[in-house]
Every structure is written in C-alpha cells, then in structure tokens.
Amino acid sequence: MNGVHDMGGMDGFGKVEVEPNEPPLHEPWEGRVLAMVSALWYARAWHIDDSRYAQESLPPQVYLAASYWWRWALGLQKNLLERGLVTQDEIAAGRSLWPGKPLARKLSADVVRTRMPRGNFFREQQGPARFKPGDRVRTRNIHPQTHTRLPRYARGKTGVVELIHGCEAYPDSVVTDRGDDPQWLYTVVFDGREIWGADADPTLRVSIDAFEPYLEPA
Amino acid sequence: MADHDHDHSHHDHGAPLSEIQLRVRALETVLTEKGYVDPAALDAVVETYETKIGPRNGALIVAKAWTDPAFRQALLKDAPAAIATLGDAWRVGVHLVAVENTPQRHNMVVCTLCSCYPWGTLGLPPTWYKSAPYRSRAVKDPRGVLADFGVQLPKETEIRVWDSTAETRFLVVPMRPAGTDGWSEERLADLVTRDSMIGTGLARTPAELAR
Numbered sequence: 491m492n493g494v495h496d497m498g499g500m501d502g503f504g505k506v507e508v509e510p511n512e513p514p515l516h517e518p519w520e521g522r523v524l525a526m527v528s529a530l531w532y533a534r535a536w537h538i539d540d541s542r543y544a545q546e547s548l549p550p551q552v553y554l555a556a557s558y559w560w561r562w563a564l565g566l567q568k569n570l571l572e573r574g575l576v577t578q579d580e581i582a583a584g585r586s587l588w589p590g591k592p593l594a595r596k597l598s599a600d601v602v603r604t605r606m607p608r609g610n611f612f613r614e615q616q617g618p619a620r621f622k623p624g625d626r627v628r629t630r631n632i633h634p635q636t637h638t639r640l641p642r643y644a645r646g647k648t649g650v651v652e653l654i655h656g657c658e659a660y661p662d663s664v665v666t667d668r669g670d671d672p673q674w675l676y677t678v679v680f681d682g683r684e685i686w687g688a689d690a691d692p693t694l695r696v697s698i699d700a701f702e703p704y705l706e707p708a
Numbered sequence: 709m710a711d712h713d714h715d716h717s718h719h720d721h722g723a724p725l726s727e728i729q730l731r732v733r734a735l736e737t738v739l740t741e742k743g744y745v746d747p748a749a750l751d752a753v754v755e756t757y758e759t760k761i762g763p764r765n766g767a768l769i770v771a772k773a774w775t776d777p778a779f780r781q782a783l784l785k786d787a788p789a790a791i792a793t794l795g796d797a798w799r800v801g802v803h804l805v806a807v808e809n810t811p812q813r814h815n816m817v818v819c820t821l822c823s824c825y826p827w828g829t830l831g832l833p834p835t836w837y838k839s840a841p842y843r844s845r846a847v848k849d850p851r852g853v854l855a856d857f858g859v860q861l862p863k864e865t866e867i868r869v870w871d872s873t874a875e876t877r878f879l880v881v882p883m884r885p886a887g888t889d890g891w892s893e894e895r896l897a898d899l900v901t902r903d904s905m906i907g908t909g910l911a912r913t914p915a916e917l918a919r
Contacts, residue, residue, distance in 0.1 A: 498820030498847045498871065503840040506856040506908075514758050514832045517725065519732040524757065524832075525750035526739060533744060538875075542822050558823065558838040563732060576738050584734030590742030597745065602752035608801030608828055611875040639873045641820050643847065653805070655876055675874050677805075686848055693866050696847050699874035 491635055492642060494550040499643040499686070520559035527566050531609070532601070534594040536569050538609065539661040543637040544568040613672035615657040620674065620702055625651045627678060628708040629700060637665040640704045644696075647684050648708045652697065653677035660701055674702040762831035765798070766879055767900035769829060770911075771893040773806075774884045784808055787879065791829075800828035801877075807870065808881040809907075814865050815880045816853075816907030818846035819872040826877035830902060837906065847871055857908045880904065882911040 497503075515521045531538060544565035545553065556564060570576045573591075580587050621627055631646035632638070639661050655675040663671035682694025739745045769791060773780040782790035787804040804826060807815045819825065820843050825833035836842055845853050850867045854860065861867070870878045882904040888896060898917055903909030 496821055497840055497843040498818075500840075500844040503844050506836050506839065506841045506845070506853055508836050508857070509834070512834050514762065515754070517729070519729045521754035521758070522732050522736055522750060525753035526736060526745055528753050529745045529749055530739075535744070545822070554840070558835070560728065563728070563735075567735065570739075575744065576735075576742065580738050581735065584737055586738055586741035590744055593744060596743070597749040597753075599746070599748040599752040602749055602756060608799065608803070609875075610802050612802065639821060641871065641873060643820075644871075655803075655874075658875060661874075675876070677870075677876070679868075691849075691851060691867065693864065694850065694869070695866060696869045696871060698871045699876050701874070 491546060491637065492633055493546045494553050495546045496642050498641045515559075517559075519563075523559050523563045523566060527562055529597040530566070530569075530593075532595065532597040535575060536573065537659070537664045539637060539659075539664050540569055541565050542661075543665045544572075546637065611658045612656050613659055613670050615674070616672055619654055621651045621654070621676060621705065621707075623651050623654060626708040627651055627676075627700075627705040629678070629704055630706060632704070634662065636662070638662050638704075640700065641698065643685055644680065644698050644700075647680050649678045649680035649684065649697075651676045652679045655699070658701075660703070662701070662703070676700050676702070676705070678705065757827075757832050761799075761827065763900075763902035763905065764897065765831070766826070766829040766902075766905045767897040768893065769794075769806075769879070770881050770900045770905065771896035773881055774888075774896055775891075775893055780808075780881075783881070798828070800826070803875045804829065804877050804879060806879045806881055807868075809883045811883070812866060813868055814861055814907065815868045815870060815878075816846060816850050817870045817872060817878045817880060818843060820844070820847055821871075821873060824872035824875075824877065826879050828877070829879050830905060834902070854908065857903060859909060880907040882909075885911050885913045887914045 527541060545561045548564055553561065571578065575591055577588065626648060628648045629640060629645050653676065657672040658675045659670040660673040663669060677697050678700045679695055679697040682690040682696060685696060740747055773783050779790060783806045787806040788800060788802050791798050791800050809815055823833055823838040825837060847869050850869050872878060885899055899912045901909050901912060904911045
C-alpha cells in the first residue's frame with residue numbers, strides 16, 4: 491500500500507536528531523510491548539509482516555504522531571483483535587472474559603535465555619532463480635493496495651542484480667493469507683541518478699532487497 | 709488503544725504516558741490470563757535486550773575481522789557461518805550480510821519502510837534510526853545525513869546505501885583507524901561505535917578514545 495510508512499525520498503522531516511548515550515528502551519512499557527510481540531511471533535499467532543502491515547494500515551496521522559513502540563502496541567492490538575485472540579470488551583476490562591484460543595507454542599524464559607534465535611525466513615525453492623548477479627533488471631511499476639516491500643521510490647527503475655540470497659517467504663502473499671509463496675530474493679543496486687534524476691549525487695548508489703515478482707528483465 | 713479522538717498532543721509518544729502504561733499493563737494481563745504469554749518469558753526478553761545484546765556484540769565481530777584476515781574473508785562471504793565459529797552465544801540468525809568500508813566506498817544501512825535493524829549484532833535500534841528524518845533522507849541525501857552526524861567524506865567516495873526491504877540485515881565493517889597496529893581485539897572493539905556499524909559514523913581514532 492502507498493502508505494506514509496514508505497518514507498524513502500520524502501522531504502520536510504528535518505534533521506536527524508541523535509540522543510547521546512541513548513538507552514535501549516526508555517520506558518518499562520516499551521519493553522513489555524516488545525516482549526509481548528516477540529512471544530506472539532514465537533507462538534506463530536501471526537507473521538512479522540502482519541505486524542508491519544498492521545502498523546502501515548494505521549491512519550497516517552496516527553502513524554506519524556505515535557512513537558515507535560506505541561506503533562508496535564497499536565499493531566499488536568490490531569492483530570489480536572483481527573484474529574479474535576482477544577476481544578474489545580476484554581481490552582476495555584483489562585482482564586480475560588473468554589477462554590483463549592490455542593496457539594502453536596508458548597514462549598518460556600528458558601527458551602529466551604538459551605535458544606531464541608532470530609526467525610528463519612528461507613523456504614524451499616519452488617523453481618530455478620530467474621536472475622543471476624550481474625543481470626540488468628527493471629522493478630515493476632506496481633501499486634498494490636496491501637502490504638509490499640517494494641518501496642515507491644524504487645518502482646519502475648533499472649538496476650543490476652548484485653546478490654542472490656535464496657528463496658524466502660513472500661511478504662505480499664503472507665499478509666493476504668495466501669501462504670508463504672516462497673520467492674527468490676535479490677539485492678538490486680541502482681545508480682542514484684536513476685532514482686533521483688540527473689541532479690543526484692553522482693557517487694550515490696542505492697540497493698533494495700527485491701523479491702523476484704518485483705522484477706522483470708531490462 | 710484504538711481511541712484516538714481526544715487530545716494526545718501533550719506527549720511526544722502520541723498518547724499520555726500514564727495512559728499508555730495502564731493500557732499496556734492491561735493488555736499484558738489479558739494475554740497472560742488467556743494463556744498466550746508467560747510474564748517470566750517477557751521479563752527474559754526485556755532483560756536480553758537491555759543487558760545482553762547490544763553494539764558491543766557487533767564491535768567484537770568487527771575487531772576480529774580487523775585482526776584475522778581469514779575471519780574477515782569468511783565474514784564478508786557468509787556472515788552467519790563465520791559468526792557461528794565464534795561460539796554458541798551468538799544469535800544473529802541466518803539473514804546477515806557484512807559489508808566492508810574501503811577508501812573508495814562507504815556503506816550506510818537504512819530501512820525506509822519500517823525500521824529493520826541487525827538486532828542480533830547491534831541490539832535494539834536507536835530512536836534516530838527509526839525516525840522519519842533518517843528513513844526519508846538516507847536513500848536520497850546520505851551525505852546530508854552524514855553531515856548531521858558530523859561526518860564528511862571525500863567527494864569522490866562512493867556512497868552505497870542498503871535499504872533493508874526484506875529480512876536480510878546488514879552490518880557495516882568500518883575501516884580500521886591508523887595507529888592501532890598490535891592492538892588486541894578487546895581494545896580495538898572500543899573503537900567500533902554503533903554508528904560506525906550502521907554507516908552514519910566512522911570508527912573512533914586512538915586519539916578520540918583517549919579523550
């Protein structure tokens with residue numbers, strides 16, 4: 491979706507402000523939100539891209555006004571409600587009013603401390619890769635109404651395949667309940683002037699990681 | 709949390725802090741009573757990101773790459789496999805790519821669509837990395853962003869920006885500062901700042917470290 495989350499190349503947000511000696515988390519509630527979401531990913535309640543999509547779907551003014559972790563909290567609540575894992579009256583009451591639904595597994599402190607690696611998004615390949623490093627490709631000019639990982643600034647642009655990562659779960663499919671639909675993933679690099687025009691910094695090169703359906707031969 | 713029709717403007721989180729704390733606590737109670745989450749597991753997640761995983765992890769990897777040519781080569785070829793040789797404590801996952809700065813090329817990492825960041829090697833991202841100014845400008849005006857960080861590079865240096873649009877995470881290996889011959893990995897790691905591994909900074913010099 492062409493949402494306000496897709497910020498690459500937007501103007502007007504001002505300077506980057508750095509907080510010296512910033513702690514990992516500022517408020518206790520931020521850590522609780524991070525941990526609840528982590529636990530529900532582990533429980534396979536939903537996919538990480540469902541979390542991203544829930545945030546992207548917030549009204550633009552809410553997205554921009556919310557802090558990072560508050561956006562996480564809003565996305566968490568949205569996914570819980572959409573899946574019927576909690577109800578609005580339970581959120582209002584602050585306690586469980588109905589039995590919970592079964593989830594695949596439950597995160598324990600032991601798992602966190604001993605063996606909670608990052609998720610693995612590689613999937614079995616469904617066919618040979620269409621492109622190889624060095625190939626010239628053009629990104630498709632697509633504007634799906636739902637979640638995509640092809641940023642607006644990089645649509646309809648010609649670049650070169652630099653890396654091929656493997657076959658991975660395809661976010662555009664995952665969030666629309668069409669399953670993992672594994673797709674080859676490539677790093678595609680563009681000249682800055684291809685994206686930003688002739689006046690762009692001639693030393694700039696920008697890459698994205700692009701799933702195969704985003705690409706066509708150039 | 710869906711209730712946004714009254715004035716929240718007096719706090720920069722987008723909602724008043726006490727109200728947020730109460731709502732998040734209420735949500736945790738619901739999820740706990742439903743049997744979805746174990747509060748002890750949540751404590752462990754927070755503890756992990758507050759005390760165990762941070763930029764020091766990445767700094768030790770970079771310092772090893774600076775001192776061990778075989779490790780450097782392995783890291784640039786297949787970062788997860790190279791890091792796995794350092795021991796079981798590393799949990800960087802399988803989607804990490806290390807990219808090396810050279811006199812000809814400076815790398816910078818961003819996620820324009822959300823805030824993807826190499827948590828396993830750098831911990832949780834700083835607020836600026838997740839902010840609209842950084843996410844909007846890094847791909848279009850990286851030299852301007854570098855100026856915000858007080859960094860100026862030669863005008864002929866290639867600036868390569870990696871937009872983290874999938875699950876691949878990128879770790880920048882900054883250039884080793886001069887005057888550090890014979891330094892131990894531990895001491896070298898003190899030069900490797902978080903920002904130098906994102907690409908918005910350079911490794912500290914021995915003189916900067918002494919200050």
